Amino acid sequence: MSFDVEAIRAQFPILSTQVHGKPLVYLDSGASSQKPEAVLDAMDHYYRHTHSNVHRGVHELSQLATEAYEATRTKVANWINAASEREVVFTRGTTEAINLVAQTFGLRLTAGDRILVSELEHHANLVPWQMLAQRSGAALVKIPVMPNGELDQSVYRAELAKGAALVAICAVSNALGTRIPVKDMCAQARAAGAVTLVDGAQAVPHDRVDVQALGCDFYAFSSHKMYGPTGIGVLYGREAVLETLPPWQGGGDMIDHVTFESSTYNVLPYRLEAGTPSIAEGIGLGAAIDWLHSFDFDAAAAHEQALYDYARTELAAIDGLRLIGTAGAACGAISFEIAGIAASDLGTLLDQQGIAVRTGHHCAMPALQAMGVNGTTRASLGIYNTRGDIDALVAGIDVAMGILL
Incomplete structure (x- = not known):
């Protein structure tokens, strides 16, 4: 090796x-990693030679742009071992991915429900749940951190036994570097009937990620932490769970048929991706994954x-x-x-x-x-x-x- x-x-x-x-x-790679020439070249090539909007055009440039952009979805699915490309939703980053879940899955939470969140979280995996708790009346419950920087698993088990609708945890702490035993925690949450969301922004650059092996329901991460560009990220969701989510934003691409009075919606994952996406950035993410495969x-x-x-x-x-x-x-x-x-x-x-x-x-x-x-x-x-x-x-x-x- x-x-x-x-x-x-x-x-x-x-x-x-x-x-x-x-x-x-x-x-300072934890804030944002630098970019290899392969990523810079891929984005430059798109803008110089194939720039067009994706999905809706029948002309050659649109077809080429769509193929390059959608190829990234396949690359992401393979990189994290998702069951299919339908489980890969493109977002602007980890923060937007988590907010998407909070504002769709979160609609079903009511007073009496409990959201378990670790004390190690980046604000992006805390504040959306605070806001959801305030809207829904659900209780926000802390999984405390111990003096060495690890989560207190005994408290986690005790709180989980009291019931939880959702567990939100990071895979790696951005502040301390602590690796969280997410596989075990997700298994415990599933046994207790809770949905799990993992913030993997700090894990994807350092570790191989297998979302099926982890057993999580949602996994969020950002391109710019893993040698790709800013402005694009990924929400992985188990297809059975994603299918239950309502549309998040309205607009182009997320629709099937529109009349003035009502609309029907597109299939996964497009139903959760309204509007023109970050095309060059998506292609750059694909190039970053190719680059990670090159050694x-x-x-x-x-x-x-x-x-x-x-x-x-x-x-x-x-x-x-x-x-x-x-x-x-x-x-x-x-x-x-x-x-x-x-x-x-x-x-x-x-x-x-x-x-x-x-x-x-x-x-x-x-x-x-x-x-x-x-x-x-x-x-x-x-x-x-x-x-x-x-x-x-x-x-x-x-x-x-x-x-x-």
Whole structure:
């Protein structure tokens, strides 16, 4: 099993960029990954040679655009092992995918129903359920996080035993990197009669995802976290569950027949995809999946995990630095704080050295509050990162501490 990280890096034009006169060290892939040339080229080719609207045209350009766009649906279905393309709904991203479920499936919830949501969630997998609870009268129930950054499974089992209409959990925490045992949690939820939604935005770039093996009802993720473009994401839904959802938005493409008085609606997945989609972005997502198939993904994942473990070890050795979240199963994101240094100040000084990290609450305020902090510095890894990047981060922190302490 081998993985040539330097050959991968050479495919990302932006990695040769300099920031403040220093070589870019990009450690913010959890917010958005960089894009390989294959993705950039695919989108450029579409705009230069085959741009047209999809699905409705009989002319050649429309046919070519439709074929390229719909080919991505097949690629996505294969990548996540969906049972069919009908289970792949395109959205603008994870956030829209979750809101789609909240505003369609959520219509059936009433007072007395219970929505179980983990305390580790990104706001995108919390706020829609808060809004739904306020509209429906359903109760929002917390699955708490423990001091090491793992979910308290005993509380989860106890709350599930009281009844739940829906369980919403992330596969990997964007703030702490904690891997959640979603397969076991989904199995327990199904046995209890609950529908499950998994936010997989932080999992898809790092792990192979098999939605049928996971046993979830919904799985949401974004293209831009997995080396594709912004502006497009995916809602996977088990076909039997998707069939029960009413249309979400009205407009073109989601209809079958329209009169002034009423409409009938298209088949899945188009019934949930109103209007002109993000065509170039969809083609770019397809190119990203092709690119992920172009090398040994398992070897790449092993490289990334080894790098993650190295980073946690090196950072933990810095005097005064505290890792936030120490779950044994973790990937992608590493959050930390340094006594006496504001995260924003540290991030600014690292940026001046060409090192891109993220600071703040990472759109996961409840998770960080549960860990006893209001904000952290977060380094998040991509497939293109190296030990040299981690060493640069450690050296950069040393420089910043010399200035700020």
